[in-house]
Amino acid sequence: MANFILKRLLAIVPTILIISVVVFVVIQLPPGDFLTSYVMRLEQEGARIPPERVEQLRRQYGLDQPGYVRYFKWMSSILLRGDLGFSFEHGRPVNELIWERLVLTIVVSFTSMLFTWVVSFVIGFYSATHQYSLGDYIATFIGFIGLATPNFVLALVLMWLAYTNLGYSYGGLFSPEFAIAPWSMTKFFDMLKNLWLPVLVIGTAGTAGLIRILRANLLDELQKPYIITAKAKGLSNVRLVLKYPLRIALIPFISTAGWMLPNLVSGSVITAVVLNLPTTGPMMLQALQSQDMYLAGSFILFLSLLTVIGTLVSDILLALLDPRIRYS
DSSP, X not given: OHHHHHHHHHHHHHHHHHHHHHHHHHHHOSSSOHHHHHHHHHHHTXXXXXXXXXXXXXXXXXXXXXXXXXXXXXXXXXXXXXXXXXXXXXXXXXXXXXXXXXXXXXXXXXXXXXXXXHHHHHHHHHHHHTTTSHHHHHHHHHHHHHHHSOHHHHHHHHHHHXXXXXXXXXXXXXXXXXXXXXXXXXXXXXHHHHSHHHHHXXXXXXXXXXXXXXXXXXXXXXXXXXXXHHHHTTOOHHHHHHHTHHHHHHHHHHHTHHHHHHHHHHTTHHHHHHHTOOSHHXXXXXXHHHTOHHHHHHHHHHHHHHHHHHHHHHHHHHHHHOTTOOXX
């Protein structure tokens, strides 16, 4: 197991380097660049920039250099100094823009993931062990509703219900008086007070899917001959289910960690815009639209790193969970 983990950790570096090349190439594929988009926006507003000023800005931003030169400068600054580059649109280093939103993104994502795993495990286990009961039918119905309802629609519905029934107007993770205030215990508790809505909305779709996965796999295991034999020998149902079939049924459940980590960050962009969340999703969308290549590339590189780490974590958990899966 130790050799496997070491090999996977060493493989992360070349994997991320290859991904960085693909990311940089994909960002360069759309016609034009940030400066082209910026000039077009100004011209639509009636402003006029002289061509010599455009060329000056192109040299200032380094956009007059070939793509491979910009890539090597970007990656060398990341590897040597940890510098992710400079955001053209915001006029600030990418490090500052990402890290100031990354903390809130981690809080929302981690809380949503815990909510998803705990709720889906409890409901999926109950549905499988109480097949065709009233609770199973209710859980199945709610699961289908959760799968069919887009997150941003659920966010709008919950915001409307909270306002019409409770008089509660949701405006983001913080109340207006704490939006730009420095961090304190009062601001922290204010964030916790407003955290329930994004966690409920973001975690609903993942919860619904994992309920169906766990229920289907556990039901399949409960019908196998070794379960019938164990019951015939007098093994208690609780011990039998927890020790054998549940561990096997959790294999696809845990394997979702590889895509759940990046999906919680990037898959809730529209929801974050609707709920006015100060997370990385809306800024990444804005960077892609404006072709702010270093900011957008850093976000996508970060999501790729989360995918690699999530896959590694899921592989380790699977090897520990199922004795049939061992890496020598």
